[in-house]
Amino acid sequence: MESAKIIDQQQFRDKLANVDRSGKRLWIFPKKPKGPLYNYRTWFSWLLMGLMFVGPWIKFHDKPLLMLNVLDRKFIIFGMVFWPQDLNLFALLMLTFVLFIILFTVVFGRVWCGWACPQTVFMEMLFRKVEYLIEGDANQQKKLQEADWTFEKIWKKGLKHGLFWVLSFIIANTFLAYIISIDELKLLVEDGPARHLGKFMALILFTTVFYFVFARLRELVCIFICPYGRLQGLMLDKNSIVVAYDFVRGEPRGRMVKDDPEKKGDCVDCKLCVQVCPTGIDIRNGTQLECVNCTACIDACDEVMVKINKPKGLVRFASLNGITRGKKFSFNPRNIAYSAVLTLLFSVFLFALITRSDIETTLLRTPGMLYQKQENNQISNLYNIEFVNKTFKDLDVKLKLIEPKGTIKMVENDQIHVDPESVAKVSFFVLRDAADIQKVSTPVKIEVYSNGELIETMKSKFNGPIFKKQ
Numbered sequence: 414m415e416s417a418k419i420i421d422q423q424q425f426r427d428k429l430a431n432v433d434r435s436g437k438r439l440w441i442f443p444k445k446p447k448g449p450l451y452n453y454r455t456w457f458s459w460l461l462m463g464l465m466f467v468g469p470w471i472k473f474h475d476k477p478l479l480m481l482n483v484l485d486r487k488f489i490i491f492g493m494v495f496w497p498q499d500l501n502l503f504a505l506l507m508l509t510f511v512l513f514i515i516l517f518t519v520v521f522g523r524v525w526c527g528w529a530c531p532q533t534v535f536m537e538m539l540f541r542k543v544e545y546l547i548e549g550d551a552n553q554q555k556k557l558q559e560a561d562w563t564f565e566k567i568w569k570k571g572l573k574h575g576l577f578w579v580l581s582f583i584i585a586n587t588f589l590a591y592i593i594s595i596d597e598l599k600l601l602v603e604d605g606p607a608r609h610l611g612k613f614m615a616l617i618l619f620t621t622v623f624y625f626v627f628a629r630l631r632e633l634v635c636i637f638i639c640p641y642g643r644l645q646g647l648m649l650d651k652n653s654i655v656v657a658y659d660f661v662r663g664e665p666r667g668r669m670v671k672d673d674p675e676k677k678g679d680c681v682d683c684k685l686c687v688q689v690c691p692t693g694i695d696i697r698n699g700t701q702l703e704c705v706n707c708t709a710c711i712d713a714c715d716e717v718m719v720k721i722n723k724p725k726g727l728v729r730f731a732s733l734n735g736i737t738r739g740k741k742f743s744f745n746p747r748n749i750a751y752s753a754v755l756t757l758l759f760s761v762f763l764f765a766l767i768t769r770s771d772i773e774t775t776l777l778r779t780p781g782m783l784y785q786k787q788e789n790n791q792i793s794n795l796y797n798i799e800f801v802n803k804t805f806k807d808l809d810v811k812l813k814l815i816e817p818k819g820t821i822k823m824v825e826n827d828q829i830h831v832d833p834e835s836v837a838k839v840s841f842f843v844l845r846d847a848a849d850i851q852k853v854s855t856p857v858k859i860e861v862y863s864n865g866e867l868i869e870t871m872k873s874k875f876n877g878p879i880f881k882k883q
């Protein structure tokens with residue numbers, strides 16, 4: 414009898430909650446969660462969504478606060494313009510972010526997924542709420558799904574999917590505003606789609622993808638598609654704090670029978686924790702890849718515990734060691750090592766960000782040219798110089814030859830002007846008296862001044878023939 418029960422409890426290892434034996438998807442109808450954690454999550458999600466929808470409208474120095482224009486490879490983050498030339502900063506930021514996520518996951522499990530990931534926030538706090546509003550709770554949804562196509566089913570499904578499409582369209586517009594800026598998006602609306610066909614098609618594509626994700630894919634994104642979800646097994650250890658069932662206290666589970674001497678555990682096997690789970694799993698089987706730490710099962714179980722007069726927290730945030738040994742969380746060598754590397758990376762990133770120059774200069778000798786013989790027995794080399802103005806100001810740039818002895822002659826205008834957030838390319842000669850040339854290749858040092866202030870010292874080479882001294 415006991416062994417049959419164990420086999421029964423181990424069966425979860427052989428199947429997925431949302432796939433039947435033939436491989437067909439089983440639709441999950443999670444019961445509407447309620448409880449304090451769900452309320453906190455709802456408020457937090459409204460805050461996140463509020464920030465996300467308002468974000469594109471916020472401007473700093475008349476520029477978007479956040480713009481990630483991957484098409485033109487131009488990024489504005491908190492009012493600072495970043496260009497492809499800032500790749501080192503971007504790589505550092507990405508490394509720091511990935512390490513932060515790893516460290517956070519090692520310590521606190523998958524809280525990000527359940528509380529802050531846009532996929533869960535939109536799914537649970539927007540699309541799912543609309544679904545509950547129109548189709549009712551889990552049982553009513555199931556009934557409606559199985560019912561024939563009556564007028565009620567048609568209007569409910571029609572309204573739900575219509576609203577899903579509208580929400581997806583709003584989200585797609587917001588995402589597009591982060592890419593091309595809100596001003597460009599307004600232009601698209603004012604001028605009409607015909608004049609901005611490419612952007613309009615991108616908008617429809619985004620909308621369709623979002624609709625498909627929230628109307629059909631749903632929990633499959635967290636279970637199969639998201640790489641972060643797939644990495645959980647590598648990051649969690651026995652000290653990681655995750656949503657966990659206290660099996661020490663809960664087992665043996667079973668219905669409450671009055672005066673039953675056999676019954677010892679607190680779990681009454683009501684399965685409410687399973688019914689509210691958006692990924693359809695049973696948290697009593699232990700930490701599973703499908704668990705997004707949404708905490709819905711904590712609320713559900715706490716409600717049961719209150720009803721049966723037992724302490725709350727049979728399902729709670731806890732580590733495996735915390736449950737088995739009653740051990741509180743402590744930093745282990747792995748966590749300390751991650752924290753040290755994270756602090757180091759973040760410090761390097763901050764240093765690179767603070768010392769980043771407003772103007773990026775690239776100096777190259779014009780390819781394919783050695784030197785030119787000029788009048789007055791002078792030798793010249795031709796150079797190309799490129800300026801990237803990363804600010805929102807106009808910049809006037811001047812070049813000064815430091816070494817070797819010689820002069821700079823601009824090919825076109827003597828005045829170099831770089832428009833805000835633009836790139837300017839100019840060519841110039843370095844002229845030297847032939848008599849001064851002692852080597853085939855001489856180091857060249859040029860100082861770059863912007864609005865009268867030294868911003869960079871560039872180095873290159875000057876090539877020339879060697880004239881024998883008479």
Ligand code: SF4
Binds near residue numbers: 706707
């Ligand atoms: S097991 Fe609990 S925390 Fe994990 S996804 Fe299901 S309801 Fe959310």
Ligand code: SF4
Binds near residue numbers: 658679681682
């Ligand atoms: S909600 Fe609590 S009592 Fe009910 S089955 Fe889940 S763990 Fe057991």
